[in-house]
Amino acid sequence: MLSQLYIENIAVIEKASIEFQTGFNVLTGETGAGKSILIDSLHAVLGERVSKDLIRTGARSAFVSAAFSNINEAVEKKLEELGYVPEEDGTLILQREISMDSKKACRVNGRPATVSVLRELGSLLIHIHGQHESYGLLSPESHMGYLDRMGVPETLLQQYREAYRRMLRIKKERDSFEIDEAQKARQIDLLTYQIDELEQAHLQPGEQEALNEQRKMYRNSEKIASALQLVAEALDGEEGSVGAVSAVSSAANALLEAGHYLPDAAVLEERVRSLCYELEDCSAEITRLFSQIEYDPEELEQIEARLDLLYRLGLKYGSSTEEMLNYLETCREQLRKIELSNERIAQLTAAYQEAKAEAVCYAAKLSQHRKETAALFSARVKQELSFLNMPHVDFVVAQEETALDSNGCDKIQFLISTNPGEPAKPLARIASGGELSRIMLAIKTVLAGVDQIHTLIFDEVDTGISGSAAQKVGLKLKEVSTSRQVICVTHLAQIAALANHHFLIQKNVREDKTYTEVHALTHEGRKRELARIIGGAEMTDLTLQNAEEMLRMAGNGA
Structure with missing residues (x-):
C-alpha cells in the first residue's frame, strides 16, 4: 500500500x-x-x-x-x-x-x-x-479488458496471442510470395541479368584495391626508377667513384688490421662489418625492386579496363567488390525463392491453416469463458448498481463474434437501460456523468477480489x-x-x-x-471540515451538530 x-x-x-x-x-x-x-x-x-x-x-x-x-x-x-x-x-x-x-x-x-x-x-x-x-x-475498446480481468485465464489469453502472432507471421511470409505471373517474370528476367553480369565479371575480394595500387605504381614508374637509380649509385658507386658498400667494406678491413694492435678497434670492426652486410642486402633488394617496375603499356591498359568495369558495376551493385559479391548472393537467393515460390506457397499455406486452426481453437475457448464471465459480471454489476441507488438499471454485456484480432473473435460492449422496458443501449447514449462514476465504482467493486493492486x-x-x-x-x-x-x-x-x-x-x-x-485531521478537525x-x-x-452526527453514524x- x-x-x-x-x-x-x-x-x-x-x-x-x-x-x-x-x-x-x-x-x-x-x-x-x-x-x-x-x-x-x-x-x-x-x-x-x-x-x-x-x-x-x-x-x-x-x-x-x-x-x-x-x-x-x-x-x-x-x-x-x-x-x-x-x-x-x-x-x-x-x-x-x-x-x-x-x-x-x-x-x-x-x-x-x-x-x-x-x-x-x-x-x-x-x-x-x-x-x-x-x-x-464510453469506449467499447476498454470493455473487454474489464471482462477479461473478471474471469478469463491470463494463460489462455497468452496462448491465444502467441498463436495469433504466429498465424500473422506465416501469412505475411506467404503474402510476400504471392505476386502475379507477369511481375514474377519481370523479376526473374531482372535477377537473371544481374546475376549473369556479376558472375561474368569474376569478382575477387580486395581486387579493386590491389589494381589501384598496381596502376599507381605503373603511372609513377619513371619517378620510382629514377629514385631507385640514385639509391643504387649511392650504394654501389658509379664509373670512377666508390659506393657506400665498397667504402664501408674498406673501413671494416682497415679496422680489422688495426684490431691486431688495438682491442677496441676489433670490436668496432664487427659493428662496421655488420653495416657492410646490411648495405649489401639493401643493394640486392634495390635490384629486385628494379625488376618489378618494368613498364608494360599493354598491362596498364588491361588494368585500366578492369578498373573501369568494376567502377561501372559499382554504380549499380555496390561501392566495393565485397558489396557487389553480397548483392550477387542476395540476387541468387531471391531468384531461388521465386523459382521455388509455388512449392513454398503450398508449404506456407498448410502452415497458415494449421496456425489459424490453433488460433481459432483458442479464440473459441476465450469466447466461451467470456460468455460465462459476462453473465456473472453483469449480475454482479447490477447488484452493485442497485446498492448505489440505480436499482432499475439493466446492465448488459453484449458479445458479438468478429474476425480474429489480437483479443480473439469477440466484440464486447457494455449496454445499459435506465428505465424498465426500454432496450439496453451503449453507455455513451444513455449514461450521465454521475451515472458513469457509479458504474465505474460498481465495476471496481466487482473486480476488487481479482485485482492484485x-x-x-x-x-x-x-x-x-x-x-x-x-x-x-x-x-x-x-x-x-x-x-x-x-x-x-x-x-x-x-x-x-x-x-x-x-x-x-x-x-x-x-x-x-x-x-x-x-x-x-483529528476528530474535532474532521467535524469542522464536514461542517464547512x-x-x-x-x-x-447546527452544522457542527450535523457533522458530529454523521461521524457518529x-x-x-x-
Whole structure:
C-alpha cells in the first residue's frame, strides 16, 4: 500500500508529506486548494508524462517520492525482472525529480531508474480512477479488458496471442510470395541479368584495391626508377667513384688490421662489418625492386579496363567488390525463392491453416469463458448498481463474434437501460456523468477480489451525485477498503464522514505567495471540515451538530 507521499515544489505545494494509512482515506478541501495537484504528483512518480509547468513558480526543479509497504508478489517479481530489490523491511520507494532543463531523474530504492521503469512498477502498485476513466467507459475498446480481468485465464489469453502472432507471421511470409505471373517474370528476367553480369565479371575480394595500387605504381614508374637509380649509385658507386658498400667494406678491413694492435678497434670492426652486410642486402633488394617496375603499356591498359568495369558495376551493385559479391548472393537467393515460390506457397499455406486452426481453437475457448464471465459480471454489476441507488438499471454485456484480432473473435460492449422496458443501449447514449462514476465504482467493486493492486485512488468519483446516492457511494468505497487501501478525493460530506482517515488540503497566502498544505485531521478537525462542506463559509452550531452526527453514524465518533 501507499504509506507516504512526499511532494516538493509541485505547483502551489512548496513541501508536503502525507502519511497514508490502511483502509479508507479521504482528502477534502475547498475548490482550488490543490487536490488535483496531489493526483498530478502521483501520476508523475508513477512514470506518467508530466509538464515542466508542474514546477512551482520560482523553483528550478520539483521532486516527488512515494513509499510503499507490504508490496505483493507481483511487484516483487517485476522488481527482480528489472534488476531491483525491495528494502530489508519490504519497503519500496519510487522517486522522480523534474527540472526546468528537461532532465528527469528517477530512482527506485535509491538506485537510478528510467521513467518507463517507474511506469511498469506503478501499474502494479496503484490504480488511479478519475473522470477520464469514467469517460473511458464510453469506449467499447476498454470493455473487454474489464471482462477479461473478471474471469478469463491470463494463460489462455497468452496462448491465444502467441498463436495469433504466429498465424500473422506465416501469412505475411506467404503474402510476400504471392505476386502475379507477369511481375514474377519481370523479376526473374531482372535477377537473371544481374546475376549473369556479376558472375561474368569474376569478382575477387580486395581486387579493386590491389589494381589501384598496381596502376599507381605503373603511372609513377619513371619517378620510382629514377629514385631507385640514385639509391643504387649511392650504394654501389658509379664509373670512377666508390659506393657506400665498397667504402664501408674498406673501413671494416682497415679496422680489422688495426684490431691486431688495438682491442677496441676489433670490436668496432664487427659493428662496421655488420653495416657492410646490411648495405649489401639493401643493394640486392634495390635490384629486385628494379625488376618489378618494368613498364608494360599493354598491362596498364588491361588494368585500366578492369578498373573501369568494376567502377561501372559499382554504380549499380555496390561501392566495393565485397558489396557487389553480397548483392550477387542476395540476387541468387531471391531468384531461388521465386523459382521455388509455388512449392513454398503450398508449404506456407498448410502452415497458415494449421496456425489459424490453433488460433481459432483458442479464440473459441476465450469466447466461451467470456460468455460465462459476462453473465456473472453483469449480475454482479447490477447488484452493485442497485446498492448505489440505480436499482432499475439493466446492465448488459453484449458479445458479438468478429474476425480474429489480437483479443480473439469477440466484440464486447457494455449496454445499459435506465428505465424498465426500454432496450439496453451503449453507455455513451444513455449514461450521465454521475451515472458513469457509479458504474465505474460498481465495476471496481466487482473486480476488487481479482485485482492484485493494493491501492485504489478515486479522484472525485462523486461528481454528479448527492443525497442518498452519495451515502451509498461512500459505503461502497468503505466496503472496498476492507480488502484494499482506498484513497478518495471528495467534496461530499457523506463520503468523507465514512473514511477511517481524513486529510485536509488547505491553501494559504503568505507574503503574496500561495502555499498549499495537507493536514491529517483529528476528530474535532474532521467535524469542522464536514461542517464547512455542509454549510459552506458560514459554520453554525447546527452544522457542527450535523457533522458530529454523521461521524457518529459512520462509526467515527469521538
